[in-house]
Amino acid sequence: MKISLIGTGSFGTSLSLVLADNGHDVIIYGRNSEVVEEINTKHTNSSYLKEVELPSSIKATVDLNEALTHAQLVVLAVPVKAIRLVTRDMHKLLESLGKKVQIVHVAKGLELGTHLRVSEVIAEETTADTVKDISVLSGPSHAEEVAKRSPTTVSVASAQPEYAKIVQDVFMNNYFRVYDNDDMVGVEIGGALKNIIALSIGVIHGLGFGDNAKAAVITRGLQEIARLGTRMGADPLTFTGLAGMGDLIVTATSMHSRNYRCGIMLSEGKSVEQAQEEMNMVVEGVNTTRAAYELAAEYEVEMPITKVLYQFLFEEMSEEEAIYALMLRERTGETDKLKEVMGKQNKEWTRE
Numbered sequence: 001m002k003i004s005l006i007g008t009g010s011f012g013t014s015l016s017l018v019l020a021d022n023g024h025d026v027i028i029y030g031r032n033s034e035v036v037e038e039i040n041t042k043h044t045n046s047s048y049l050k051e052v053e054l055p056s057s058i059k060a061t062v063d064l065n066e067a068l069t070h071a072q073l074v075v076l077a078v079p080v081k082a083i084r085l086v087t088r089d090m091h092k093l094l095e096s097l098g099k100k101v102q103i104v105h106v107a108k109g110l111e112l113g114t115h116l117r118v119s120e121v122i123a124e125e126t127t128a129d130t131v132k133d134i135s136v137l138s139g140p141s142h143a144e145e146v147a148k149r150s151p152t153t154v155s156v157a158s159a160q161p162e163y164a165k166i167v168q169d170v171f172m173n174n175y176f177r178v179y180d181n182d183d184m185v186g187v188e189i190g191g192a193l194k195n196i197i198a199l200s201i202g203v204i205h206g207l208g209f210g211d212n213a214k215a216a217v218i219t220r221g222l223q224e225i226a227r228l229g230t231r232m233g234a235d236p237l238t239f240t241g242l243a244g245m246g247d248l249i250v251t252a253t254s255m256h257s258r259n260y261r262c263g264i265m266l267s268e269g270k271s272v273e274q275a276q277e278e279m280n281m282v283v284e285g286v287n288t289t290r291a292a293y294e295l296a297a298e299y300e301v302e303m304p305i306t307k308v309l310y311q312f313l314f315e316e317m318s319e320e321e322a323i324y325a326l327m328l329r330e331r332t333g334e335t336d337k338l339k340e341v342m343g344k345q346n347k348e349w350t351r352e
Contacts, residue, residue: 001025001170004071006086008035008060010048010143010281011106012077017147018176019075020055028060029067036060047280052147068093073102073170075137076122079282080109083118087125094130104135104156104167108191108247109284110291115298117188133163136184137171138191139242140250142257146176153177155242157187179242186238189229193292193306194248195259195285197221200309201252202263207319217305218252224303228292231299259285266312267319289313 001024005012008030019026030036035047039060043053061067068074068090078086083105094101103126107118114121119134126134139154146152156171156178158164164180172178181187197218204213225248226239238244251257262283265275272286293310296303308325311317317325 001072002070003027003073003075003170004029004067005075005077006064006067006090007077008032008039008045008048009077009079010045011141011146012075013039013045013049013054014052014143014146015075015077015106015171016058017052017054017149018171018173020058021149022170022173024170025070026058027067027070028058029062029064030060031062033062036062049143049147064089065093065097068099068101069097071101073104073166076103076105076107078107080107080111080118080284081282081287083107083121084111084125087122091126091130094126100130100132102132102135102163102166104137106137107284108138108195109288110192110295112287112291115291115295117185117192119184119188133158133160135164135167136188136191137167137178138187138247140246142250142254144256149175151175151177153179153242153246155179155181155187157181157184157243159184181238181241181243183235183238185232186229186234187243189232189234190225190239190243191247192284192288193225193228194221194244194251195283196289196292196306196309197225197248198251198257198259199263199266199283199285199289200305202257202260202265203267203309203312203319203322204263205260206264206267207323209323214252218248221252221305222248224305228296228299228301228303231301232295258283262286272313286313 003019003024003026005016005028008028016026016028039045043056105118111121122134135156135158137154137156141152141154156164156167161182168178168180200217201214226236230236258279258281262275276283289309292306308322312322
């Protein structure tokens with residue numbers, strides 16, 4: 001298949017390697033001419049994936065029109081904040097070319113202001129005349145490990161199952177396994193909100209707290225993700241799988257995780273801007289914290305970890321105040337709030 005990846009970041013580049021290994025005709029589009037030139041001449045992307053050699057069959061371009069002319073399938077691998085503008089540009093070019101493509105995105109976050117999931121943003125900026133289907137590929141998958149062909153397992157979800165199976169077939173090989181899923185909401189919410197918990201775990205690690213505290217926040221964080229996701233229409237079982245628990249574990253426990261590392265830097269007194277500049281990467285968990293905090297209020301869902309991280313990031317709450325705010329909450333049952341949300345959701349499903 002002819003496939004174009006939009007974005008020359010670490011994850012998009014690592015996926016290009018998977019696709020090339022599978023025999024597909026791959027072009028990567030990026031705006032940075034130096035990175036594009038390096039991919040074409042040296043077959044490396046040292047800005048984002050050090051010490052990784054790319055197959056020589058992978059080509060790169062700074063011309064979006066060229067990338068879309070080439071593509072049957074488009075893998076959208078840009079930060080959430082760029083999704084709307086990039087998709088809008090793609091739609092215009094696809095209209096002028098008179099062609100339709102299948103889109104699979106790998107972004108993990110929510111759009112600020114609108115609180116929309118990434119697939120919803122793409123849908124707003126495209127039409128059935130230019131896009132056959134929008135799906136999401138998500139799960140525990142550090143780019144650095146994918147690029148080294150380390151065994152990795154992820155999920156793909158679409159509102160149209162037949163297109164999810166196409167993505168599954170396109171990506172699947174002996175080190176990259178893909179499960180299909182029909183819960184688009186759950187897969188996207190799980191991928192977005194786990195970054196909030198990973199940021200929190202990074203702060204906790206930086207403050208010197210141990211494994212007990214980390215395990216508690218990861219576990220309670222999964223409950224928060226499930227509460228909001230279920231309230232938004234997701235299947236609760238999705239959060240026990242790859243796009244929920246799996247992605248949360250890998251993102252909240254590894255130095256490969258930019259959100260985890262950012263949390264550590266924040267605990268050392270660095271600003272979000274300083275942390276992102278040092279890593280040369282976007283930390284999606286920061287904007288997602290604001291969006292999820294606002295969504296929790298909209299859906300009337302309790303998300304104490306998200307609330308405390310929001311106050312720490314945007315309202316200058318101190319580290320000590322944040323820890324005590326979490327530890328000194330009122331007594332409650334471990335699953336009471338989730339059961340309450342599921343009860344409300346079941347009533348709504350029954351009415352519908």
